[in-house]
Amino acid sequence: MDAETATAVTVAAAEQEALISGSEAVAVASRLADVDVITAYPIRPYDTMMQYVAKQIANGEQDAEYIVAESEHSQFEIAKHASAVGARALCGSSGVGWCYAFEAIAVTPALRLPLLAMVGNRALDDPGAFGTEHNDALAARDLGWMHVWVDTAQEALDVTLIAYRVAEDRRVFLPCAISTDGAFLTHSQALVKIPPRAWVDEFLPRYDRGDLRFHPDNPITIAPQVNEDWLMEIRRQTDQAMRNARGVLEEAYRDFRRIFNRDYGNPFFEEYYTDDAEIVLVGMGTLSMPVKVVIRKLRAEGQRVGFVRVRWFRPFDYERLGGLLSRFQAVGVVDRDFSMGSPYNSGVLANEIRATLYGQPKQPPVVSFITGLGGREVTIPNVREMFEHTRKAAETGASPRDTLWIGVRA
Amino acid sequence: MARTISVEVVYRGIFQKTLAKNICRGIVLAARKEGKIGIAFGRYGDSPERNGIPAKNFAIVAPDEETLQLSMAQYEPAESDITIAVDDTLCKGVESWAWYGLQPINEKIREGGTLVVTSTLPAGEIVKFCHTKAHPYRLAVIPGIPSFSGLWVYKDDHTDVRILGALPKVCPDLVSLDAMLAAIKDEWKSDLKVTSARRSYEQTTTRTVGPGEGNPEVPYKFDLPGWTRMREGVTIEGMKLGEPIQFGGQVGGYRPQRNPYFKKYTTRTMRPVIDFDKCIKCTLCWLQCPDSCFDVMPDQTYDLNAEACCGCGVCEAVCPVDGCITMVNESAFTDNKSQWEMWKTNKDAYRQWVAEKIGCRPERSHGFRYKGQYEEQVASMGAASGGGQGGGE
Ligand code: SF4
Ligand code: SF4
Numbered sequence: 050m051d052a053e054t055a056t057a058v059t060v061a062a063a064e065q066e067a068l069i070s071g072s073e074a075v076a077v078a079s080r081l082a083d084v085d086v087i088t089a090y091p092i093r094p095y096d097t098m099m100q101y102v103a104k105q106i107a108n109g110e111q112d113a114e115y116i117v118a119e120s121e122h123s124q125f126e127i128a129k130h131a132s133a134v135g136a137r138a139l140c141g142s143s144g145v146g147w148c149y150a151f152e153a154i155a156v157t158p159a160l161r162l163p164l165l166a167m168v169g170n171r172a173l174d175d176p177g178a179f180g181t182e183h184n185d186a187l188a189a190r191d192l193g194w195m196h197v198w199v200d201t202a203q204e205a206l207d208v209t210l211i212a213y214r215v216a217e218d219r220r221v222f223l224p225c226a227i228s229t230d231g232a233f234l235t236h237s238q239a240l241v242k243i244p245p246r247a248w249v250d251e252f253l254p255r256y257d258r259g260d261l262r263f264h265p266d267n268p269i270t271i272a273p274q275v276n277e278d279w280l281m282e283i284r285r286q287t288d289q290a291m292r293n294a295r296g297v298l299e300e301a302y303r304d305f306r307r308i309f310n311r312d313y314g315n316p317f318f319e320e321y322y323t324d325d326a327e328i329v330l331v332g333m334g335t336l337s338m339p340v341k342v343v344i345r346k347l348r349a350e351g352q353r354v355g356f357v358r359v360r361w362f363r364p365f366d367y368e369r370l371g372g373l374l375s376r377f378q379a380v381g382v383v384d385r386d387f388s389m390g391s392p393y394n395s396g397v398l399a400n401e402i403r404a405t406l407y408g409q410p411k412q413p414p415v416v417s418f419i420t421g422l423g424g425r426e427v428t429i430p431n432v433r434e435m436f437e438h439t440r441k442a443a444e445t446g447a448s449p450r451d452t453l454w455i456g457v458r459a
Numbered sequence: 460m461a462r463t464i465s466v467e468v469v470y471r472g473i474f475q476k477t478l479a480k481n482i483c484r485g486i487v488l489a490a491r492k493e494g495k496i497g498i499a500f501g502r503y504g505d506s507p508e509r510n511g512i513p514a515k516n517f518a519i520v521a522p523d524e525e526t527l528q529l530s531m532a533q534y535e536p537a538e539s540d541i542t543i544a545v546d547d548t549l550c551k552g553v554e555s556w557a558w559y560g561l562q563p564i565n566e567k568i569r570e571g572g573t574l575v576v577t578s579t580l581p582a583g584e585i586v587k588f589c590h591t592k593a594h595p596y597r598l599a600v601i602p603g604i605p606s607f608s609g610l611w612v613y614k615d616d617h618t619d620v621r622i623l624g625a626l627p628k629v630c631p632d633l634v635s636l637d638a639m640l641a642a643i644k645d646e647w648k649s650d651l652k653v654t655s656a657r658r659s660y661e662q663t664t665t666r667t668v669g670p671g672e673g674n675p676e677v678p679y680k681f682d683l684p685g686w687t688r689m690r691e692g693v694t695i696e697g698m699k700l701g702e703p704i705q706f707g708g709q710v711g712g713y714r715p716q717r718n719p720y721f722k723k724y725t726t727r728t729m730r731p732v733i734d735f736d737k738c739i740k741c742t743l744c745w746l747q748c749p750d751s752c753f754d755v756m757p758d759q760t761y762d763l764n765a766e767a768c769c770g771c772g773v774c775e776a777v778c779p780v781d782g783c784i785t786m787v788n789e790s791a792f793t794d795n796k797s798q799w800e801m802w803k804t805n806k807d808a809y810r811q812w813v814a815e816k817i818g819c820r821p822e823r824s825h826g827f828r829y830k831g832q833y834e835e836q837v838a839s840m841g842a843a844s845g846g847g848q849g850g851g852e
Pocket of ligand 1: 468731749770
């Protein structure tokens with residue numbers, strides 16, 4: 050390539066800015082990644098993604114098989130089968146819709162089908178609570194799905210591209226759920242940089258299923274009946290794939306930084322003012338917004354506080370996260386989910402953090418919080434309150450024996 | 460000194476499920492009469508409850524609870540003191556699950572243990588089916604045709620108590636006759652059943668099967684790969700395309716590849732015998748066989764691959780020529796050789812073989828449908844149902 054064409058490419062490749070929501074960002078990423086099969090079944094708030102895909106296809110901007118199934122169960126099944134024949138596949142759901150697809154969700158990892166699902170996090174409601182809670186995606190946390198939580202529309206777009214690259218890596222071949230907080234991400238539009246297709250093409254190789262491709266030229270049987278003589282080995286294979294994903298994720302983020310010039314630092318978690326922090330909060334998703342605001346205020350008041358946002362929940366970077374958190378005088382963990390009757394009556398993340406710290410030589414007190422359930426806003430006073438409790442634990446050096454519910458009416 | 464005693468009942472899925480369960484329950488309840496403790500359990504799984512597939516039930520009797528725990532939370536005990544085959548054709552071996560290969564019927568029997576078989580054949584004939592063993596064991600034959608019933612019905616022909624009655628004789632350590640009879644009386648509330656059991660006790664004789672006696676064939680088996688060697692994604696390689704058949708100077712036809720890990724002929728209680736002289740090459744057997752057991756031969760007849768045939772009888776039912784395909788009791792055979800090759804090699808000898816096989820044990824004992832079954836049933840219902848209300852013609 051001579052200098053002149055190189056310049057032309059660079060100019061043509063400049064990013065464009067668009068005002069889109071987190072779900073729309075996933076839809077745009079699916080266009081950039083040239084996803085082959087997109088299966089859909091409407092449920093709020095995930096449906097904002099499928100609507101945008103439909104629009105892109107209708108406008109002639111996107112070329113994909115777009116299949117509206119008759120239920121989430123079929124929706125995930127179709128995506129699974131598409132992935133098995135070598136098609137890049139996307140689906141998604143929310144709340145109880147995700148649960149309705151659970152049979153397909155549960156078996157996807159062992160079959161090593163690298164499809165992506167957007168989870169528009171929603172309360173597991175009966176009476177129609179559309180707001181965010183993380184229990185829907187977390188219900189599948191142990192099954193071999195990779196799970197990532199994003200906190201901006203930009204990250205939703207970028208992570209979708211990264212997730213395809215990692216999921217479709219032969220060393221991994223696992224499905225990935227991209228969690229976007231209902232309402233706060235799925236229904237709020239923000240300015241997002243849309244990279245040119247050429248960059249995406251450079252970053253994301255073709256999905257090559259190789260010897261696992263279900264095709265007449267590669268005759269195989271998928272999922273023959275297995276018994277106790279086989280399943281444990283299959284589980285161990287899935288486990289190895291998840292272990293491999295850690296390194297593959299690092300590679301993908303490194304390449305992403307090189308090609309897209311956006312640096313996410315440690316792929317697994319985001320650190321905010323942690324360098325000199327005495328105490329930190331830990332959480333996932335859009336909770337980061339009020340927390341970051343409060344941190345800046347408290348810092349102005351002279352308090353050394355920080356925040357760690359867990360991005361990749363599976364695989365979980367327990368080594369580095371444990372090393373980081375053990376430095377602080379106290380750690381407050383904010384769960385936008387619950388795990389009724391669990392140790393300390395806490396949410397899911399808090400007990401993951403406790404387990405992560407257990408292997409560390411120094412263990413700061415852990416304070417667990419449950420807040421923002423059912424889509425309730427986490428307010429500035431809520432965050433201040435959580436920092437105060439965490440500060441108290443740092444002073445006494447002791448972990449409270451129970452979890453604090455913040456923002457709940459007594 | 461009291462010891463743990465393991466009893467294995469090998470049965471045919473669905474048809475003998477209740478029979479096997481009754482036997483194992485009876486053993487544990489009888490042992491209880493003597494203050495022992497036990498469990499009765501089925502080989503948990505899916506396939507074992509399909510028509511005719513060899514399946515297993517177990518009864519373990521131990522002197523006390525702690526000893527019994529050694530045998531609990533297991534699918535199968537490592538060894539058996541008594542193995543009971545409630546159908547003599549099971550003596551050819553069992554593929555109780557896909558992926559295990561072929562397990563000889565006597566595989567688990569410990570030295571000096573006993574194989575109990577219900578059969579009308581003499582013991583010498585049954586031994587020929589059983590794979591050889593390095594150590595001696597005993598064989599007890601309880602005379603009678605195998606007791607087959609359906610999914611929802613149980614044919615109460617006393618096979619259960621006849622087997623139970625024989626057990627104190629073949630293994631006095633397991634339980635005494637008195638305890639067994641008392642348990643049968645309690646469980647079935649029937650003096651007739653007690654009588655059947657007692658008679659069986661009196662009539663049962665055993666003989667010793669010496670080391671190396673029996674079928675010398677090495678049963679097919681394979682190693683289970685570790686997770687690093689297994690294909691990923693719960694996938695297995697598909698069958699490759701088949702090949703034309705060579706016989707003598709002739710090349711032609713087509714033989715498909717078949718699953719080398721699960722041949723499933725142990726599911727069979729009857730096998731098709733083909734009279735090639737009568738075949739009109741209509742293709743129906745080949746088309747309709749649910750397991751693709753027929754090979755297309757160079758002369759366009761269809762030969763049975765007896766390793767793949769589960770004995771369902773469909774080919775017999777669809778063959779349009781009278782007496783061309785006949786289902787024959789599996790106990791009439793000792794190998795899976797090609798019938799077509801026999802026919803090609805010596806037609807007269809083959810014709811004689813066909814006549815002999817068809818004449819041998821002609822009873823239709825198993826639970827699959829067979830040609831003419833409904834005609835027989837309708838006829839046996841008598842005049843009331845035979846009248847017909849037609850008038851259409
Ligand atoms: S009995 Fe006939 S139809 Fe049935 S499996 Fe055997 S060959 Fe096929
Ligand atoms: S169905 Fe009978 S006549 Fe037809 S090909 Fe088979 S054996 Fe021959």
